[in-house]
Amino acid sequence: MMEKKVALVTGSSRGIGKVIATRLAAQGYDIVINYARSKTAALETAKQLEGLGSNVLVVKSNVGKVDKVKEMFEKIDERFGRLDLFVNNAASGVLRPLMELEESHWNWTLDINSKALLFCAQEAAKLMEKNDGGKIVSMSSIGSIRVLENYTAVGVSKAALEALTRYLAVELAGKNIVVNAVSGGVVDTDALTHFPNRDELLRDAEQRTPAGRMVEAEDLANAVMFLLSDEASMIRGQTIIVDGGISLLT
Numbered sequence: 001m002m003e004k005k006v007a008l009v010t011g012s013s014r015g016i017g018k019v020i021a022t023r024l025a026a027q028g029y030d031i032v033i034n035y036a037r038s039k040t041a042a043l044e045t046a047k048q049l050e051g052l053g054s055n056v057l058v059v060k061s062n063v064g065k066v067d068k069v070k071e072m073f074e075k076i077d078e079r080f081g082r083l084d085l086f087v088n089n090a091a092s093g094v095l096r097p098l099m100e101l102e103e104s105h106w107n108w109t110l111d112i113n114s115k116a117l118l119f120c121a122q123e124a125a126k127l128m129e130k131n132d133g134g135k136i137v138s139m140s141s142i143g144s145i146r147v148l149e150n151y152t153a154v155g156v157s158k159a160a161l162e163a164l165t166r167y168l169a170v171e172l173a174g175k176n177i178v179v180n181a182v183s184g185g186v187v188d189t190d191a192l193t194h195f196p197n198r199d200e201l202l203r204d205a206e207q208r209t210p211a212g213r214m215v216e217a218e219d220l221a222n223a224v225m226f227l228l229s230d231e232a233s234m235i236r237g238q239t240i241i242v243d244g245g246i247s248l249l250t
Contacts, residue, residue, distance in 0.1 A: 004055070006080045008032040010063055010120070011090030013042035016139065016187065019221045020087055021045065024228075025054040032057045032076055032083075034090065055080075063090050064111030066119045073123035083127035085228055088117050088138035088161075093154035106153055113157035114164065121168050125177055133176025137227045138165055139220070140183040140239055142247045158183075162239045169237030178233055182223045185215045185243030211244030219244075 006029065012021040013035040021031050022045075031054045035042040039060065046056040057079045061072040076083055092112040094105035117138055128134030142148075143155035144162050162181055169179040186205040205214050223242045226232055241247060 004028070004030050005084040006030045006032065006076070006082055007085035007087065008034065008076060008083060008124070009087040009089055010034040010116070011036070012087075013038045013045050016184075016217045016220050017087070017089040018045050019217045020089065020224050021049060022052070023221055023225055024085065025049040025052040025056075028053070029085065030055040030057075030080060032059060032072075032080075034059050034061055034063065034072065036060065036062050036090070036092075062112075063116035063120060064092075064108070066115075069116065069119045069123060073120075073127065077127060082131050083124055084131065084134045086120065086124040086128075086134065086136045087224060087228075088120060088136065090116065091139065091154075093157060095150040095154065096152075097150055098152045101153055109153040110157045110160065113154065114160040117161055117164050117168075121172070121179070125172055125175055128177055129175050133178075135228050136168065136172075136177060136179045137224050138181040139224075140181045142183055142185055142241065142243055144183065144239075146247060165239065166237040173236065178227075178236060180227045180232070180235055180237065181239040182220055182227065183239050183241045183243070184220045185209070185241075185246050187215050187217055187220065205246065208249060209244035209246045210248070213244065215242060215244050 007024045009017050009021040011017040012033045025031050031049050033042050033046055042058050046058050049056050059072045059075055061068045093109040138161055140158045140162055143151045144158035165181045219242050223240050
């Protein structure tokens with residue numbers, strides 16, 4: 001069994017996931033990069049992380065499908081024989097007004113944003129148990145507690161993710177697994193290009209954020225890295241909001 005610690009970051013070929021994976025690689029972790037579509041980006045990211053000294057496993061997997069999740073964790077077990085950190089970052093969702101949502105939109109969004117956490121956490125816990133525990137951090141959004149335009153399915157899926165974070169934190173505590181989440185405000189990443197009102201969102205966030213600037217991917221990564229550290233071991237089942245204070249405004 002390898003002594004070097006291993007971190008899985010889902011949806012880590014780009015955006016916030018890539019930033020987190022890069023920070024973990026710089027701290028000496030071996031990294032599992034998970035992607036669904038962007039193979040070129042995943043391989044480019046892997047090359048960069050290998051340059052930082054990490055052994056990198058790249059796994060294509062739709063985390064909304066339980067059989068694919070199980071296959072991914074089998075590959076992690078085969079390659080590394082352990083898992084110490086799991087960052088549940090992969091996300092998707094249909095951005096439509098409530099009255100335009102179809103069953104397929106709902107299922108797609110809830111599968112990737114909520115169901116994935118449950119079944120990935122189950123598999124992660126089995127590997128983490130082998131080495132006296134680990135840490136799980138999920139990425140949420142303030143749409144879980146605030147009503148945002150065209151965000152019904154995603155907002156509900158993130159609310160479910162935050163509730164599941166609390167249940168996991170209690171049930172996995174006996175295995176010495178710490179579980180939390182980070183909720184972000186508007187961040188200008190590739191994901192935001194799918195929002196029909198992207199420009200308006202960015203303009204509003206820039207003008208209204210009390211901190212005087214928009215939240216950046218590095219800000220979210222900072223919170224994730226803190227929750228993954230030993231200093232945060234007594235924070236359990238919490239969702240830390242990183243939004244420069246904008247959710248405090250009416």
